[in-house]
Amino acid sequence: MKYKILSFFYDLVEFFFSNPETNPRHGLARLIPDEDLQILDVCFGTGNSTLMVAKNNSKNRITGIDLSADMLQVANRKIRKQGLTNVTTFRMDALNMDIEDESFDIATSSFGLHEMEYPVMENILKEINRILKKDGRFYLVDYQLQDTAIKRFFFRVYLLLTSPSHVKDFLKYDWEAVMKECGFRIDKIEPYRISQIICASRL
Secondary structure, three states: OHHHHHHHHHHHHHHHHOOHHHOHHHHHHHHOOOOOOEEEEEOOOOOHHHHHHHHHOOOOEEEEEEOOHHHHHHHHHHHHHHOOOOEEEEEOOOOOOOOOOOOEEEEEEEOOHHHOOHHHHHHHHHHHHHHEEEEEEEEEEEEOOOOOHHHHHHHHHHHHHHOOOOHHHHOOOOHHHHHHHOOEEEEEEEEEOOEEEEEEEEO
């Protein structure tokens, strides 16, 4: 029921990302080359990040998975409206992906993992590691702590209205340790408005 309701106004968050220079979705599209790559987007939602990649990178073949049929319904409408032929979506549980080992070159996940309590998030990261090829890369787009008191105040209010209570723990994770535990090495972290992109490689 939560995601059925969220699917109606989830895209309002794009208000925060009106500037392409501070928009992590634009950043993700810049990071992924326009090559013949199999890409899996985990917790696809309404597809905002991946659809931007798909528009910029016609050679990429993108698969989006999400457990919410309502979110995917919104995403599929946008895919049809934008005439994108390089994106396919499936309803699938990220904790138990019906995907063979080492099937994808790249995996992404945008603004979904902060919804998960740590044990669930950890298991999803391990599943992502499993389906990546040996030299595969993973890009995690999600919230980060703000750098000034006024930004932190308004960000806390926003999270209080939109996110589960454990998001406060998510913002304090030691991502180097988390990624290493799940089989990844962090290559770099790029900061964006209210967010960051963690760029990692499979160990």
